[in-house]
Amino acid sequence: MVLGPLGPSLAPSVLKNRSLYRWVKPVADWYVNLSGWRRVGYKYDDLIPEERPDVERALSRLTPREAYDRQFRLKRASHCSVLHDILPKDQWTKPEEDVRYLTPHIENVEKEEQERRAWDNMAIERK
Incomplete structure (x- = not known):
């Protein structure tokens, strides 16, 4: 397992x-479509907490x-949230656009x- x-x-x-992979891929695609973050224009990395x-x-x-595009997507999604609406289908994030x-x-x-931690904790031995 990778962190x-x-x-x-x-x-x-x-x-x-x-x-x-062939078994999991359709389930993963179904889950992504069900979650709805592409419908408001988000990319996957927009969901990572900034704190x-x-x-x-x-x-x-x-x-x-990239920073401008990210802020635009966040602002547009929050606008959709306020309106309780989703974007028109032509503005949804397409799977090929959803890059990390x-x-x-x-x-x-x-x-x-x-x-940095490895260098900070390095033990120096005198001979």
Whole structure:
């Protein structure tokens, strides 16, 4: 089991096993459509809570265009929430558009933090 930005993940093991992947994929697609976050224009990484320190650092590493697009999606989704409505179907996030734009930055921040902890806790031995 791999620890991802939202917690433990079985995704790597499911992706390795083709028969399991063929069984899980339709259920996963059904769940994504049922959850409704694409209907208000969100991408998957928009659902990651911003309050964590590693996510805050990852957000600061986004390009200005990515940061603007993220804020636009968040504002548009909150507007939909206030109106108790969803976007027109042509404005829904399509599965091919739903790419992980923040997760790679979060993973880099976590790797840097692990490396920093390793260097900070290094024991120096005198000979």
